Amino acid sequence: MPSQTNVEQVARLKELLSDVSAVFVSEYRSLTVSQMTEVRAKLREAGGEMKVAKNTLMRIAMKEAGLPVVEDMTAGPNVYTVAHGDPVTVAKALLEFSKQKGNEALSIKGGVLGKKVLSAAEVEALSALPPREVLLGQLLGAIGSPLYGLVNVLSGSARMLVTCLNQIKVQKEKAATA
Structure with a gap:
């Protein structure tokens, strides 16, 4: 029997995922608080939002929201970036931050664009689009x-x-x- 806290968290995540154009999965091990604050600010400017959530709860919320579940990407400490508008600008902001010197700890594992699961290389190709x-x-x-x-x-x-x-x-x- 799931706890009430987990049920509420899944409901909040499902609401977050209800109107997104893309979800990007990244590993954030070894990022400092100031680096996380910086990347979140850049993503907000690009029309995205970064959310740290338990992998199991995010998988359940993605399934309930009708998105493909990214089982192989959800191991380890992950951060989920959702794109509310243009997924290209959000992917570009995420990749630009991860390629800056000192921010290599943020590694993109892949994501979901619409109903398609993207690999890390496909997310990088998406960020190269205008x-x-x-x-x-x-x-x-x-x-x-x-x-x-x-x-x-x-x-x-x-x-x-x-x-x-x-x-x-x-x-x-x-x-x-x-």
């Missing part, structure tokens, strides 16, 4: 490029006609003054 807004801008540029080309081609004939008429006008003016 943010969502930049990707949307690139997509709009790719969609708009053929339209711009079509407008340019269609307006080319009218432009050539205007240039030709202007040349005829200039020649007639020269002939009239001569």
Whole structure:
């Protein structure tokens, strides 16, 4: 029979996981309090939240929230980072912090993006992507490029006609003054 405290903690974790786009699992052994405070501040700026929880309780909460359970990643002292918005910016902030000198103790084990389990290499690849807004801008540029080309081609004939008429006008003016 689970204790009331554990049941409440699972409920809080399930509520935390209810509207996330990604969950990243990291080991935080040997990080100081000031380092943890620093990484939490960076993650909050990026739209994420870091939570230390018992692995068993987090597995139960993830299962109840409909997320895939990451059994092989949940050994040892883990910290769970949830992305409420863009998972790319949160992954980037997490990786940038872990690669700074002195912060190597924070090692990313993997994570969950939507319904897909990610390895540590896939989380690193995710962090290399540009943010969502930049990707949307690139997509709009790719969609708009053929339209711009079509407008340019269609307006080319009218432009050539205007240039030709202007040349005829200039020649007639020269002939009239001569």
